[in-house]
Amino acid sequence: MPVPSPPPLLLLLRLTSMLYFQMVIMAGTVMLAYYFEYTDTFAVNVQGFFCYESAYRKPYPGPEESSAVPPVLLYSLAAGVPVLVIIVGETAVFCLQMATRDFENQEKTILTGDCCYINPLVRRTVRFLGIYTFGLFATDIFVNAGQVVTGNLAPHFLALCKPNYTALGCQQFTQFISSAEACSGNPELIMKARKTFPSKDAALSIYAATYLAVSKSEDLIL
Numbered sequence: 001m002p003v004p005s006p007p008p009l010l011l012l013l014r015l016t017s018m019l020y021f022q023m024v025i026m027a028g029t030v031m032l033a034y035y036f037e038y039t040d041t042f043a044v045n046v047q048g049f050f051c052y053e054s055a056y057r058k059p060y061p062g063p064e065e066s067s068a069v070p071p072v073l074l075y076s077l078a079a080g081v082p083v084l085v086i087i088v089g090e091t092a093v094f095c096l097q098m099a100t101r102d103f104e105n106q107e108k109t110i111l112t113g114d115c116c117y118i119n120p121l122v123r124r125t126v127r128f129l130g131i132y133t134f135g136l137f138a139t140d141i142f143v144n145a146g147q148v149v150t151g152n153l154a155p156h157f158l159a160l161c162k163p164n165y166t167a168l169g170c171q172q173f174t175q176f177i178s179s180a181e182a183c184s185g186n187p188e189l190i191m192k193a194r195k196t197f198p199s200k201d202a203a204l205s206i207y208a209a210t211y212l213a214v215s216k217s218e219d220l221i222l
Helices: 008-038 071-097 103-111 120-150 157-161 187-193 200-221
Strands: none
Touching: 008 120, 071 120, 071 200, 120 200, 157 187
């Protein structure tokens, strides 16, 4: 005996509530990423160093914006290329599946019956883009959290810190400096030099590549 489908109004309420909770979770994720990225709400762990420690005495290579691959370009590629690939890929898959007889009616029956029908191309594209965007912000949050907790120093930290060794009493290489006030350099650059691990550039790049590989492999299998 076939199971009766839920009434259209109940189905609409279910879809609306699901969308509401998904939007709340996404908004919370974006806000948390914003607080990690652009505010000092979460204090970075102050990791100490030994006087004249060779591991942190490398010369300052300059601001990241002047590097061969600036962060703006890298983040744009990590955000833009997967979006473009997803849109083009889903459009191609939809065109191939349209060759199947009565494809849209099959999708309509599986999804929503006679209520709230959404074109399969729009539904799949929005779903993949939403999951990718959520994962991108979640990756950023985990990376920022790791940097805040570890406070790992950059190899050029002392070049930015500019500690006054005389005032700190550094007469021996084995003397450990743990005071946050030991540095006299630019506070913003010093803060960036305390947040080097894990690497945000590597994490976002790996996430983008992995997501594209997994999602497109799923399309090929299906």
